[in-house]
Amino acid sequence: MELYIGDSRDIVVTQRDMTGAKKINVKRNRKGDIVLYDTDEIITAKIENFKDSPAVLTMIQHIPGQWDMEKCTLDKKELKLGVGYKKKHANTLEFEIKLPARTEAGPAVKELKMHYHRRNIRPGVNIRPEPSIIRR
Amino acid sequence: MKRLVLMLLVVAMTGVSRAKVDLVTLPSRDMVQLTIYNSADMTLVRESRDLTLKQGKNKLQFSWANTLIDPTSLEMLPKANADKIDIADLTYPPRVRNLGLWNIKSGVSGKVPVEITYLTSGLSWRAFYMGTLTDDEKTMRLKGYVRVTNNSGEDYENAQTRLIVGKVHILDQIADLARRRYPYGRPGEVVPVPRPLVPPVSAVRDKKEIAWAEVLALRPKEIKKEGLSEYFLYTIEGTETIPTGWSKRLLSFDVDEVPVVNLYKYEQERYGNSVVRFLSFKNDEEHKLGDTPIPGGMLKVYRSVDEEEHLSYTGQSSFKYIPVDEDVELNLGPVANLVVEPTLMDYRTENYRFDRRGNISGFDEIRKFKIEVRNTREIGVKVEIQRNFNTPYWRLEKSGEFDKFEKVDLDTVKFTLILEPRSAKKFEYVLTTYHGVRREETSR
Structure with a gap:
């Protein structure tokens, strides 16, 4: 059971899309239109803890469609599926990030970098093939 | 408070002058039998009365004001001395509403029992069911009730009541025929019937006394069930008194330990994200039923919680007619457990x-x-x-x-x-x- 108490302002996450969904493995038809492609995506998230006590942040990332992770690192240390992060659903990942307390110099910073490929994307088709069934 | 008025006009043997003579005491109904066809809002009423006839021509005035009787369905048959009595015709005098005149040629004088049949609208019956599950939810006690309601405008005292289960196809609704301005011509012109007058308080009290006397009369009445072609006939033992505007509830059957299966179903496209509970059994011998088909109605299911037989409400479901040997699966609603x-x-x-x-x-x-x-x-x-x-x-x-x-x-x-x-x-x-x-x- 979960109780939503409120929003936190002491832990800040800044997420950036570094590549803008670059197309790779592009397959074209005779006319030259793209019919199938994969993408190469890198997402970085900078997490800062401004609190005086350590905290654990559960971060949920969504990746639509068919995908596979190329490399996932937290502060340059590699995370493996099942060990470093969990797959809650075909399109949902859950990371548990332990953050130390802030220091005199400033907030505690951790950087999560996800490098993954989205596969077999057909242009014109709705990216989400399956409505995710989330229990309310 | 009889709304049916029956007056006897005696005509002189010479037969020319038709003087209106004083009213004779109304012969009361000896026996009434009601057969209620629920699906068509039609009830067949058969009543027997003793008429006092004189030899020769007799005229009988019959009024159906403030009731939902269909005048075109009236029929009278003599029960005794049938060969000597000729019921010539039933005329509806012009420009007079709610009145009919029987012309009877009688070869005997004195009391003659006759049977009058007609169709009326306004009587209906409904079936209700109550199921009580045991603690382990493996068996259920099923009680069926039947409620008869009289909104026809006419009181029926000591009536033998029969209920018909089944769908009847009729072309004209009895209520429409009863509300016509005149009982001839093409049906279709409906004149609203003035609402029956609210009876004065004293009369209501009398009726309450009648009802209580019946309630206090001990043994619950039995309902006899038999098949009748495509329909099913329930005959209620004894007689019932149902004044107009009143209803009566009778126990139809009470069966203990009907084995049931508690089934839960999950289908996202149909029921969404919750699990739905179903109760299933069968109308056959194995399940302690199977005697008669079960008329459709609402079933409320309870569960007995402890030894003191406190009940907790589990769910309800309405179902249609269940023939003998048919599977029943009732949807009792979504559950959270x-x-x-x-x-x-x-x-x-x-x-x-x-x-x-x-x-x-x-x-x-x-x-x-x-x-x-x-x-x-x-x-x-x-x-x-x-x-x-x-x-x-x-x-x-x-x-x-x-x-x-x-x-x-x-x-x-x-x-x-x-x-x-x-x-x-x-x-x-x-x-x-x-x-x-x-x-x-x-x-x-």
Whole structure:
């Protein structure tokens, strides 16, 4: 059971899309239109803890469609599926990030970098093939 | 408070002068029989009265004001001395409403019993049911009640009542025929009947006394059931008094220990995200029923909670007519104490095929589902999880804890699980659906 108490302002996450969904493995038809492609995506998230006590942040990332992770690192240390992060659903990942307390110099910073490929994307088709069934 | 007025006009033997003579005491009804056809709002009333006739021509005035009697259905038959009595005709005097005149040629004088039959609207009956489940929910006590309501404008005292289950097809509604301005011409012109007057308080009190006397008369009445062609006839033992505006509830049957199956179903496309509870049994000997078909009505189901037989309300469902030997499955509504959670764990596509132009002509979609079922109840349950696919071209690989797997139709499968009290089970399946030319490739 979960109780939503409120929003936190002491832990800040800044997420950036570094590549803008670059197309790779592009397959074209005779006319030259793209019919199938994969993408190469890198997402970085900078997490800062401004609190005086350590905290654990559960971060949920969504990746639509068919995908596979190329490399996932937290502060340059590699995370493996099942060990470093969990797959809650075909399109949902859950990371548990332990953050130390802030220091005199400033907030505690951790950087999560996800490098993954989205596969077999057909242009014109709705990216989400399956409505995710989330229990309310 | 009789609204039916019957006056006897005696005509002199010479037969010319038709003087209106004083009113004679109204002969009361000796016997009344009601046969209520619920689905058509039609009741057949057969009553017997003793008429005092003089030799020769007799005229009988009959009024049906303030009632829902259809005057065109009136018929009178003499019960004794039938050969000597000729009921010539029933005329409806012009420009007079709600009045009919019987012309009777009688060869005898004195009291003659006659039977008058007619159709009326306004009497109806309904069936109600109450089911009480035992603690372990394996058996149920089923009680059936029948409620007869009289809104016809006419009081019926000591009437033998019969109820008909079944659908009757009639062309004219009795209520429309009763409300016509004149009982001839084409039906269709409906004149609203003025509401029956509210009886004065003293009369109501008298009626209450009649009703209480019946209530205090001890043994519950029996209802005899028999089949009648396409219909079913319930005859209520003894007689009933139902004044107009009143209803009466009678026990129709009371059967203990009907074995039932407590079934839960989960189907997202039909019931959403909650598990729905079903109660199923069969109208046959094995289930202590099977004597008669069960007329449709509302069933309220309760559960007896402890030794003191306190009841907790479980659910309700209305059902239609159940013939003998037919399966019954009643939907008692969604429950929260059983949880089914399907999760899509993996999704990918593969086996892409391309046509001559280089466009995609086929591919496979592979989905891996994990379904978790949790039973938080104190008793064991049976859950049926139905999964629908949007294509008939698919392949399924299943694994995990399930008890039965069944392919229901070309795009539906059903998993059946039996859970112990307070337990959980998990199972998975990998569904591969084929699109485009892959369908042909895999169906060979």
